[in-house]
Amino acid sequence: MRSMRAGLVLHGRLLVTGRSLGLSPTRPCRSTASDSSACELKSKLGPTGAPSSDGARSQPVQEPVLSHQEEMMVRRLAEGLLAQNRASLARAITLLESRLPRSRLVSAALFDRLLAAQTHGASSESFRVGLSGPPGVGKSSFIEVLGKALTDRGHRVAVLAVDPSSHTSGGSLMGDKTRMPELTRDLRAYIRPSPTGGMLGGVARSTRDTIVLCEAAGFNIVLVETVGVGQSEFAVADMVDIFVLLIPPAGGDELQGIKRGIVELADLIVVTKADGELIVPARQVQAEYTSALKFLRPRWSKWKPKVLSVSAQNGEGMAQLWEKMEDFCRLARVSGELTVRRRNQCVSWMWGLVREGAAEMLLNYPAVRRRAKELEQRVAKGDLPPGVAADTLLEAFIGATCREFPLMEQHVEKPDESTSER
Numbered sequence: 001m002r003s004m005r006a007g008l009v010l011h012g013r014l015l016v017t018g019r020s021l022g023l024s025p026t027r028p029c030r031s032t033a034s035d036s037s038a039c040e041l042k043s044k045l046g047p048t049g050a051p052s053s054d055g056a057r058s059q060p061v062q063e064p065v066l067s068h069q070e071e072m073m074v075r076r077l078a079e080g081l082l083a084q085n086r087a088s089l090a091r092a093i094t095l096l097e098s099r100l101p102r103s104r105l106v107s108a109a110l111f112d113r114l115l116a117a118q119t120h121g122a123s124s125e126s127f128r129v130g131l132s133g134p135p136g137v138g139k140s141s142f143i144e145v146l147g148k149a150l151t152d153r154g155h156r157v158a159v160l161a162v163d164p165s166s167h168t169s170g171g172s173l174m175g176d177k178t179r180m181p182e183l184t185r186d187l188r189a190y191i192r193p194s195p196t197g198g199m200l201g202g203v204a205r206s207t208r209d210t211i212v213l214c215e216a217a218g219f220n221i222v223l224v225e226t227v228g229v230g231q232s233e234f235a236v237a238d239m240v241d242i243f244v245l246l247i248p249p250a251g252g253d254e255l256q257g258i259k260r261g262i263v264e265l266a267d268l269i270v271v272t273k274a275d276g277e278l279i280v281p282a283r284q285v286q287a288e289y290t291s292a293l294k295f296l297r298p299r300w301s302k303w304k305p306k307v308l309s310v311s312a313q314n315g316e317g318m319a320q321l322w323e324k325m326e327d328f329c330r331l332a333r334v335s336g337e338l339t340v341r342r343r344n345q346c347v348s349w350m351w352g353l354v355r356e357g358a359a360e361m362l363l364n365y366p367a368v369r370r371r372a373k374e375l376e377q378r379v380a381k382g383d384l385p386p387g388v389a390a391d392t393l394l395e396a397f398i399g400a401t402c403r404e405f406p407l408m409e410q411h412v413e414k415p416d417e418s419t420s421e422r
């Protein structure tokens, strides 16, 4: 606790802005050893934004107290979510995606309430599936068929579509409901595009929290779909239980638009469109990947990545694929590795947000921003080693915060080593 306080004093701005962003003061995280989902509910806030991106000064400290209206909103949303009401889920996600400080405050309170209702117990039963593949590989057709098969078996399926290109192309291609017409009409399914503003690795920071909200609303299978753009696949792989890479039935990674390193992250590789004339090339690609995987170090003690081929057009291979996914889920649960993976993901997500928030905060000081430009140029020319430039920039940041909060300097305490970042 002491070290945490020191951190807050040292970065006085964090204290101020963290509060204005609605870091809930009410309760410490009550995560149990058996389930990291409580922490997921609790660690839902994105990076801080003060001073605001336009360089404006941060708001004065404001007590994160909800108005009566906001309290009512939180209660209604929580009740709606727990009653598996889709409209409440949609509203809760919209609230979560908002970057307005009050909205963050309200959504933090909502997560608090869900935590209090012990909904995290339910999410430990959920299964989070990441799906990625190059454009045109057949993701929507695949999800439509798999999703329908799952809802027919009684599962409740949420599909979160992350399209990192949507903020530049102006619209969310992946959110287009015509892509999965049957699943869109299915009352046991819920499809939602994830916006990409304020991205972490190309994935909306709210995507991860949206998974938790969907689980609270009773969706026991969450499919997170991403197109292979930027670093989005890597970010998605780090927020799911199983990561499935879809590959088209054509040779060569580059030809297929598959990024280096992504194959290593796949727990399952699925060659799509294995029908008609494409059966033979699909089987060839399957064989190529099967032998390539032999040389990779498995990420799980009880699971070796597998390669399958399927056709969304005629349904061939889809049942076997789901069987494999279930095998994976069972093994990962029984071995306890799933719990460990989720916990590690929470921690790494937290640090990712801290890094992103700290960089944002740092650059919001005009003086630091100016210094950064100058240092960048010197580093680019080779006049200054990057490490020295980074230290100089951090010093400029500390100088700026100390100038702003002169009393803070006197209170700077040595951070407790046991809790410092690894």
Ligand SMILES: Nc1nc2c(ncn2[C@@H]2O[C@H](COP(=O)(O)OP(=O)(O)OP(=O)(O)O)[C@@H](O)[C@H]2O)c(=O)[nH]1
Binding pocket: 133, 134, 135, 136, 137, 138, 139, 140, 141, 142, 179, 227, 272, 273, 274, 275, 276, 278, 310, 311, 312, 313, 314
């Ligand atoms: N033969 C065959 N074609 C398929 C199959 N699945 C998808 N396709 C075709 O492949 C094309 C792309 O399919 P989509 O499902 O839209 O692929 P996607 O990866 O979602 O594409 P984006 O929306 O561009 O990311 C379409 O013309 C589909 O008809 C399949 O199982 N067999």
